Amino acid sequence: MQKRAKRIVITIVLIVAILPMFLLFWLMSGDDENFATIDHGQSYGNSIYKRYQDAVYAAVPSNGYYRIDAADPASFQAFDTGAFDGRQAGRDQRHVYCGNLILPDLRPASARYLGNSYFSDGAATYFCSMHSRLNRELELLDEFWQKILHRAGAGPKPQTYLYPYVALPASARPYRPLLDRDLATDGARAFYRGLEMPQANPATLRRVPAGRDGDVRPSDDFFADGSRVYFHEQPLPLSDDPALHAFMVGDLYRQPYLRDPRDGMVYVGAQPFDAAHAPYRLINEKGRHVYQALFASKDGLYFYNTQTRQLERAGDDPFASGAYAELSPYVYSDGAQTLFLRAEEVWARSTRGGGGGLVSRSTLVNRLRDAPDGAWVKRGVVYHNFGTVWQKGGTLYYFDEMGPSQLISNPIYQILDPVAADFLLRSQETRQITADDIRKLIRGGKLAVPQYETVLEAKTRYRKIFSIF
Structure with missing residues (x-):
């Protein structure tokens, strides 16, 4: 009797230990198992869309293909943009789509591509990102449960990644692209990825010069209009100046910095460094042998901690003598x-x-x-x-x-x-x-x-x- 009870206990323990691993393997092995098959389907131009078994699928990077149940394969078409930007949107006789998601209230018959990832039918205007991103609104447990249902054929594939979109406010004047990417204007207002840049002057808006590994080009992140300075759509607490310059140190997890040479202040994204320690001087301009950008200050060496999202003091500045040559x-x-x-x-x-x-x-x-x-x-x-x-x-x-x-x-x-x-x-x-x-x-x-x-x-x-x- 004791041996039988022991065997039952061992069996239960093994089931408890193995079942979660089997479930995880089952979920992972079934994820996008038809990717290669769908990928050989009929392409809609140079877009992200495929026609396969009389259905329309959208390729969402990092997540494979999504079937668009609302899409009509016969009338579906990509936007003829002539460029990579714009391939993430399509339309049929009923809807306009950003990735696999419907853009509400956008009329497909009159919808057109404006440029810089913006689409409009003359009344409604949307920014539809050309890059997919993680769906931050999908909770981990919800995603897990949806994966189980999808794998069992009882639910749709969870939207772990998506092409984000933003509806622009109605305007009496038509929208048009501004500069070369991400930006649009109705002549009075400027928008970055569909979000308004408060009080920005679209007529004078420019990209701040940015350096990276010795190369200087217009910044993807910082803008100025002669009066104000912006990180994306967010205004920064400083005035414009021709000497402002942005920079990145290697890749460093996409940390865009801006330095104001007038007072030596540094901004990482929209976050200013502590003004009490200014001026700051960047120690390392290249990032292949470092994991942090180091800044010398009047009272130490500082770095931005990406986990605490705070400026932190690493210690006394060993370069403080100023006599070190690179x-x-x-x-x-x-x-x-x-x-x-x-x-x-x-x-x-x-x-x-x-x-x-x-x-x-x-x-x-x-x-x-x-x-x-x-x-x-x-x-x-x-x-x-x-x-x-x-x-x-x-x-x-x-x-x-x-x-x-x-x-x-x-x-x-x-x-x-x-x-x-x-x-x-x-x-x-x-x-x-x-x-x-x-x-x-x-x-x-x-x-x-x-x-x-x-x-x-x-x-x-x-x-x-x-x-x-």
Whole structure:
């Protein structure tokens, strides 16, 4: 009797343990299983739409195809825009669609593409984004339940991603596109992605110059009209000035910054830095060996924490003397000491009762130790601008500019092998070098990380996500 009860208990425990995993596998394995088949259906022009088995489907990036039950396959057509922008919308004899969603009150017979992702029938006007995004209104548990119903054939596919749309206010004057993308105007008002930019003057609106990795082009995020400055549609608490400039440091998770040289203030998106610590000076303009943009201030080194959404002090500014010269985008020397930036991340291993995942990302300011005497002398540039070769005393060093995304975790390596040094220095002549060659030199011990000590750390901690199952 005891053995039978024991077997029953073990069976129940196994079912409880295995059932959630089976359910998860069942949901994942059935997700968009007909994608390839639908993808070979008949295309409606150069749009996101396909006709398959006498139904219309919309391709929503990150979520596959959605069947549009309301759409009429025979009368359905894409908008003839002649450009990539606009391919996310279509119409039939009854409706106009943004992705797989109906645009209310837009008359298909008179609807036309204005440009910059705007559509209008003369009375109603919509912004329909050319990029899909996560549906933030769909709760996690609702999505999970809808996936179960959809997988069982008892409900529609959950709208995890969508093409967002915004209805513009009615206007006595027709809307038209403004500048080159995202913007529209009725002559009196300006709109960014369908949202009004308060008091903006469309006649003088411009994109603020933006820098990224040494390249300068018009900003995608910051605008000015001669009087006011905007982040997207949100006004910023400063006046326009020709010297304003925006910038991004590498990718850094899409952190757009704006600096006002008049007072040294910095804005990340619409959020101003703390004025009490201004002026701010950007330390690192390139972002391949860093996970945070570092800003020197009169009382320390600061960074924007993307998790707390606050400006945080990393510590005293090790560059405060002002005597440091940039040898590479990540290596600096004042003649006596050499400092370098390094990106570091910590991952947790998956454990019973909890999942692994990203724990933290840091940008370290390190000081080179036991370096030979003598000045730094640049010996050459590695082909493809992978990095540079420098000499200090009788020692050669490789300063990398590719970063962890290319599996090269340090910005400075000591060259231990003369053949490796010759290979790097002659690469401009031979043009026979790849990123994998650099990795092989590191793995083979021909490039070695020199001795150093950490003097400052800017750290962003991430929440650990524990598994439900």
